Amino acid sequence: xxxxxxxxxxxxxxxxxxxxxxxxxxxxxxxxxxxxxxxxxxxxxxxxxxxxxxxxxxxxxxxxxxxxxxxxxxxxxxxxxxxxxxxxxxxxxxxxxxxxxxxxxxxxxxxxxxxxxxxxxxxxxxxxxxxxxxxxxxxxxxxxxxxxxxxxxxxxxxxxxxxxxxxxxxxxxxxxxxxxxxxxxxxxxxxxxxxxxxxxxxxxxxxxxxxxxxxxxxxxxxxxxxxxxxxxxxxxxxxxxxxxxxxxxxxxxxxxxxxxxxxxxxxxxxxxxxxxxxxxxxxxxxxxxxxxxxxxxxxxxxxxxxxxxxxxxxxxxxxxxxxxxxxxxxxxxxxxxxxxxxxxxxxxxxxxxxxxxxxxxxxxxxxxxxxxxxxxxxxxxxxxxxxxxxxxxxxxxxxxxxxxxxxxxxxxxxxxxxxxxxxxxxxxxxxxxxxxxxxxxxxxxxxxxxxxxxxxxxxxxxxx
Amino acid sequence: xxxxxxxxxxxxxxxxxxxxxxxxxxxxxxxxxxxxxxxxxxxxxxxxxxxxxxxxxxxxxxxxxxxxxxxxxxxxxxxxxxxxxxxxxxxxxxxxxxxxxxxxxxxxxxxxxxxxxxxxxxxxxxxxxxxxxxxxxxxxxxxxxxxxxxxxxxxxxxxxxxxxxxxxxxxxxxxxxxxxxxxxxxxxxxxxxxxxxxxxxxxxxxxxxxxxxxxxxxxxxxxxxxxxxxxxxxxxxxxxxxxxxxxxxxxxxxxxxxxxxxxxxxxxxxxxxxxxxxxxxx
Numbered sequence: 001x002x003x004x005x006x007x008x009x010x011x012x013x014x015x016x017x018x019x020x021x022x023x024x025x026x027x028x029x030x031x032x033x034x035x036x037x038x039x040x041x042x043x044x045x046x047x048x049x050x051x052x053x054x055x056x057x058x059x060x061x062x063x064x065x066x067x068x069x070x071x072x073x074x075x076x077x078x079x080x081x082x083x084x085x086x087x088x089x090x091x092x093x094x095x096x097x098x099x100x101x102x103x104x105x106x107x108x109x110x111x112x113x114x115x116x117x118x119x120x121x122x123x124x125x126x127x128x129x130x131x132x133x134x135x136x137x138x139x140x141x142x143x144x145x146x147x148x149x150x151x152x153x154x155x156x157x158x159x160x161x162x163x164x165x166x167x168x169x170x171x172x173x174x175x176x177x178x179x180x181x182x183x184x185x186x187x188x189x190x191x192x193x194x195x196x197x198x199x200x201x202x203x204x205x206x207x208x209x210x211x212x213x214x215x216x217x218x219x220x221x222x223x224x225x226x227x228x229x230x231x232x233x234x235x236x237x238x239x240x241x242x243x244x245x246x247x248x249x250x251x252x253x254x255x256x257x258x259x260x261x262x263x264x265x266x267x268x269x270x271x272x273x274x275x276x277x278x279x280x281x282x283x284x285x286x287x288x289x290x291x292x293x294x295x296x297x298x299x300x301x302x303x304x305x306x307x308x309x310x311x312x313x314x315x316x317x318x319x320x321x322x323x324x325x326x327x328x329x330x331x332x333x334x335x336x337x338x339x340x341x342x343x344x345x346x347x348x349x350x351x352x353x354x355x356x357x358x359x360x361x362x363x364x365x366x367x368x369x370x371x372x373x374x375x376x377x378x379x380x381x382x383x384x385x386x387x388x389x390x391x392x393x394x395x396x397x398x399x400x401x402x403x404x405x406x407x408x409x410x411x412x413x414x415x416x417x418x419x420x421x422x423x424x425x426x427x428x429x430x431x432x433x434x435x436x437x438x439x440x441x442x443x444x445x446x447x448x449x450x451x452x453x454x455x456x457x458x459x460x461x462x463x464x
Numbered sequence: 465x466x467x468x469x470x471x472x473x474x475x476x477x478x479x480x481x482x483x484x485x486x487x488x489x490x491x492x493x494x495x496x497x498x499x500x501x502x503x504x505x506x507x508x509x510x511x512x513x514x515x516x517x518x519x520x521x522x523x524x525x526x527x528x529x530x531x532x533x534x535x536x537x538x539x540x541x542x543x544x545x546x547x548x549x550x551x552x553x554x555x556x557x558x559x560x561x562x563x564x565x566x567x568x569x570x571x572x573x574x575x576x577x578x579x580x581x582x583x584x585x586x587x588x589x590x591x592x593x594x595x596x597x598x599x600x601x602x603x604x605x606x607x608x609x610x611x612x613x614x615x616x617x618x619x620x621x622x623x624x625x626x627x628x629x630x631x632x633x634x635x636x637x638x639x640x641x642x643x644x645x646x647x648x649x650x651x652x653x654x655x656x657x658x659x660x661x662x663x664x665x666x667x668x669x670x671x672x673x674x675x676x677x678x679x680x681x682x683x684x685x686x687x688x689x690x691x692x693x694x695x696x697x698x699x700x701x702x703x704x705x706x707x708x709x710x711x712x713x714x715x716x717x718x719x720x721x722x723x724x725x726x727x728x729x730x731x732x733x734x735x736x737x738x739x740x741x742x743x744x745x746x
Contacts, residue, residue, distance in 0.1 A: 170550070170689070170691050171550075171689060172501060172508070172547070172548040172550070180689075180693075209548070210548050210549060210550035211487060211550075212550060212551070212553065212691055215491065215551065215552055215553055215691075216487050216488060216491055216550070216551065216552070217487065217491070238689075238691070238692065238693040239692050239693065240693070240694070240695045242695070242698075242705065244705075248705070249698055249699075249700060249705060249724055249728065251727060251728060251730075251731045252731075254695075254696070255694060255695040255696075257693050257694050257695065258688055258693075258694035258695055258696045261688050261689060261693065261694055262688060266507070266508070266688070267505075272505055273505045274505060274506055274507045274532055274533055275507050276507075276732040278731075278732075348727075349724075349727040396691065396692050396693070396710075397692075398691065398692065398710065
């Protein structure tokens, strides 16, 4: 009786120890743990997990291979649909996707699909990586803007199909949010991110760093004098939001983007890097998403006493459940139903306190979540020497402003159809640049769809 | 990797480098800046572009040794490489998008302080190429710290040099010089542009306002990515928060909250002091 086996727990670094280092929290399964966990899968005739996966990984098929100890087959099954399995196994919100729809989850614990995917990816890497079949070169050049999940997934599929792909990355290292946003303790940079990018490069994809599309070059110049047949915009949502409350420009107030970029991309937490970062004593993080959890746990590791302030309740926290759980274990405090109204500074212009107001949940808003409303007269103050704003991000307007004929919506997102076609022929887009801030896996799904659309677009040009 | 084609010291603390960066050179316009990183362990340092040559594929940067990272840049020699050069960043100066009719008859005065003289140079050169009349004030503490003296003299109409100690030119700071040029010499200007230390730009703005001259300033704020991602560069302009990296670096001086900008510039000062002096008592 396969489903009588309880979900195999995953080994993790001790909470107290890891609160003071940046090493990966989760150790992952070993071979016997993975085989045992894989044996729990019921192999449903109509697998709901596959339908719930934005890139439609053939989950029961790869799990069957794991259960029989054939990790090589498991790896090639995953590779058919996912270019970044070691990343997805670690950062996907499985509880709302594959695992959330696992039939075992109805009465008990779902199969640990994410942990199994991660196991297969790590096992494969440790044995020299994947070999991926590639079509012969067709001579067409495609430019991809941004080397985050959307751009990498799009490039991976296009390169496999024989296209000559160049990715243009604004920062000095490829990876986008995988590199600057998600911390080392959740997604190791050398072991996982760099290795997965190396796989994409092994297909012949070129990555040109330090090119800001919209400044260094434009979409128009790529399609024009640089001779690309199509452009995919996967530039993400990099523009941080602030609250527009008094005191937000005091010293010690940071966007989560700045705080995380300094630590992740620029390695500020390491002594051998020059990047400065504030080692605050009392930190308030505003927001409840994955970025807020990442910022809170990073500030904690830098020696801070950290409180997350969130305007709804724990039930509405948009972060992955595992991240909230880990944050609590490590000692991050949560203050729910609270919203900042003002940041108060000392006489030198540094943060000294943050004034918040209590909230209560009212009617559901358009997202279906009950919207918080302030309780009059319930203001209170918290001591803090640093405030980190993790309120979400929106797409950077640089590309849209410098590309003729590219339609954007009122939130600054590039308008694209299901397959990534924008208002301008030959220009495709996907990921956070289109949806606003979402997840790695949704961006990858959009990148794959756009790759297919680019392929048929270029083929249609040949027929004319 | 971006090769250093030539390097010279303009003063003991200021170096000038010509760097091979063809994409940046081709796209650069007056008023824009770039970000460099010396090596894998270095910071991203925003620097102004002091010249560019699309044919040669080169950009010229001028760096003053202020902290650990800027010292590292200045320690590099001809033939060596910078790990990263990204740009051009920020918006070009307003006059770049002005038509010949709009520019005709306008008189500009540039107020350059210290290392801020370097980014003034391409602006002056550009305006002269479009037939606009340009005067330049260069100010420094002492004569040894005056840079771009000859280059500037060659391309502007009138060059005014001032030093705090009187070792060269007028004795006094740039604001006193500006007042003298306008009030005593009776010169008229339609527009002023100040680039230099934040405090200099603050006082240049106050003086220009008193003299009734509109003024543009170029804000050298703290930045990480330089593309609008981090928000470290936020400044209050006309009561609204703006990102200097993408909406600037040039703003109407009258509207800038300089006191806030100066305070924010010092945000990492204690960290930088630590980087210079690693304490071993732990």
